[in-house]
Amino acid sequence: NDLRRCFLLSPPFVAPPFGQFGPPPMNATVEELLARLEQLEARVDEHSLFPGASADVLFLLVASLNVFFMQCGFGMLEAGSVTSRSTQAILLKNLLDACLSAFIWWVMGHGIAFDGTNDFIGTAGSDMSSFFLSGYGSGPDSGYHRVFWWFQWTFAAAAGTIVSGAVAERALLLAYLAYTFILTAVIYPIIVHWCWSEAGWLSTKNGHVDSGGNFTSDAVLDGVIDFAGSGVVHLTGGTAGFFGALIIGPRHGRFEVVYDGSKPPRRGRPLQLPGHAPVLQALGTFILWLGWYGFNAGSQLRIATPGASEVIGRIVVNTTLSAAGSGLVSLAIATLGQWRRGTVNYEVPAICNGILAGLVSITAGCACMLPWAAFLTGFIGAFVYYGASKLMLKLQIDDPLDAFAVHGACGLWGCLAVGFFCTCDYSYTESGTACGVFYGGDGLLLATQIVGTIFITLWVGALSAILFSGLMAGGLLRISKEVEDAGLDNSKHGGAAYPDIATAIEEATERITPKRITSATDAAGA
Numbered sequence: 290n291d292l293r294r295c296f297l298l299s300p301p302f303v304a305p306p307f308g309q310f311g312p313p314p315m316n317a318t319v320e321e322l323l324a325r326l327e328q329l330e331a332r333v334d335e336h337s338l339f340p341g342a343s344a345d346v347l348f349l350l351v352a353s354l355n356v357f358f359m360q361c362g363f364g365m366l367e368a369g370s371v372t373s374r375s376t377q378a379i380l381l382k383n384l385l386d387a388c389l390s391a392f393i394w395w396v397m398g399h400g401i402a403f404d405g406t407n408d409f410i411g412t413a414g415s416d417m418s419s420f421f422l423s424g425y426g427s428g429p430d431s432g433y434h435r436v437f438w439w440f441q442w443t444f445a446a447a448a449g450t451i452v453s454g455a456v457a458e459r460a461l462l463l464a465y466l467a468y469t470f471i472l473t474a475v476i477y478p479i480i481v482h483w484c485w486s487e488a489g490w491l492s493t494k495n496g497h498v499d500s501g502g503n504f505t506s507d508a509v510l511d512g513v514i515d516f517a518g519s520g521v522v523h524l525t526g527g528t529a530g531f532f533g534a535l536i537i538g539p540r541h542g543r544f545e546v547v548y549d550g551s552k553p554p555r556r557g558r559p560l561q562l563p564g565h566a567p568v569l570q571a572l573g574t575f576i577l578w579l580g581w582y583g584f585n586a587g588s589q590l591r592i593a594t595p596g597a598s599e600v601i602g603r604i605v606v607n608t609t610l611s612a613a614g615s616g617l618v619s620l621a622i623a624t625l626g627q628w629r630r631g632t633v634n635y636e637v638p639a640i641c642n643g644i645l646a647g648l649v650s651i652t653a654g655c656a657c658m659l660p661w662a663a664f665l666t667g668f669i670g671a672f673v674y675y676g677a678s679k680l681m682l683k684l685q686i687d688d689p690l691d692a693f694a695v696h697g698a699c700g701l702w703g704c705l706a707v708g709f710f711c712t713c714d715y716s717y718t719e720s721g722t723a724c725g726v727f728y729g730g731d732g733l734l735l736a737t738q739i740v741g742t743i744f745i746t747l748w749v750g751a752l753s754a755i756l757f758s759g760l761m762a763g764g765l766l767r768i769s770k771e772v773e774d775a776g777l778d779n780s781k782h783g784g785a786a787y788p789d790i791a792t793a794i795e796e797a798t799e800r801i802t803p804k805r806i807t808s809a810t811d812a813a814g815a
């Protein structure tokens with residue numbers, strides 16, 4: 290009866306390949322049913338790549354397109370957040386990030402991230418090596434593996450782009466190429482290996498099957514739950530951006546110069562240096578929000594496996610609620626601050642960064658939380674962003690895009706939020722008690738999340754500090770004051786991004802600037 294039920298309850302899509310095998314007669318013997326089952330299993334093996342594998346490839350392809358489109362979003366957001374005299378410079382760096390990171394990810398990044406059995410770093414030697422994609426032949430799964438490589442590259446490119454916003458308007462192009470190379474070749478892929486490979490010491494996939502057929506985790510404390518990269522991508526990029534902004538120093542005019550006899554003059558209160566195009570900021574935010582659905586939902590990696598559609602549906606709902614909640618709260622916080630100073634301004638940058646803060650906050654736990662917890666995660670993420678942004682100003686660190694506040698601080702919070710709000714039913718660690726403390730967890734998951742974020746921060750912080758300090762000591766990090774005052778676009782990129790506006794500004798400046806009297810004739814005319 291169980292065997293007959295298997296045949297009768299087979300899903301409709303199985304019928305075309307196995308049409309000649311209709312339901313067995315009601316009086317079939319067990320031997321006949323077993324023989325029929327063997328025939329069906331052979332046909333399943335023959336057609337195993339259709340339609341499931343093709344659906345997986347299509348799903349990951351669409352998700353990758355969304356994540357790659359986020360590069361456009363980063364470009365628009367960053368261009369709108371800097372002054373008009375550095376627009377071409379920031380766009381060029383975003384384009385170079387995509388080009389350079391693709392080459393590095395092909396040569397070595399993907400291999401370091403996913404190859405080998407070492408728990409710290411990926412190594413070559415397997416039959417299917419990812420270094421230069423040398424082991425990717427023409428087998429039945431080769432298409433999926435290549436799309437998976439592309440999907441992971443879009444994540445690596447995003448991590449590098451985060452840093453460019455923190456050092457915008459004053460970094461040399463050579464410095465940008467240097468830290469993009471180190472981040473994509475060493476810093477980021479090693480963290481990916483720790484958390485997402487099958488051998489990483491923080492990965493929930495790291496384990497073995499015992500003699501009884503049960504999976505036993507070999508990861509530290511059961512492994513970190515960072516589904517789409519609050520820690521792996523955003524904490525990494527935000528931490529690197531923090532040290533870059535700290536070491537390179539602020540832009541000229543960002544902080545008041547106090548002449549009190551100290552040498553050099555000390556910095557005072559922060560001064561307004563707003564971005565030149567809120568329109569581009571809003572456009573970039575919408576593009577990033579759209580791309581984030583590929584970022585989070587695409588991290589499910591496959592859609593044809595049982596239960597995948599349920600997880601993907603949960604992810605898109607949680608991603609939406611967290612972003613919306615954080616955007617609303619961030620605008621309310623900024624407006625309340627204006628009201629306390631006697632004015633009310635509804636600032637576009639405030640809601641833009643708030644939305645991004647909510648997206649970063651939910652990225653780790655998008656698959657393992659209920660909707661109310663996702664909204665609360667974004668709600669708290671808005672306060673985390675606001676506090677971190679104010680802390681950066683208090684420390685007199687100039688971060689034009691609030692890269693650390695949005696990606697670093699909220700990435701840290703997103704990882705910790707999993708330790709509080711992850712449900713036991715949605716947790717994918719080996720231990721049955723590895724769920725959030727609000728759901729009766731014993732604290733194991735929260736402890737794992739804390740350990741993971743500490744090691745990610747230490748690893749990225751140490752290497753970034755060494756890298757940026759070395760570039761600064763060698764005079765390879767920061768542009769000169771003259772170039773900065775003239776603007777990178779005019780000095781290094783062939784002219785202003787908006788030439789008509791630049792000409793109008795120059796003409797207006799000439800009209801209002803008093804001419805210096807150089808002769809008696811000039812004096813008489815004056």
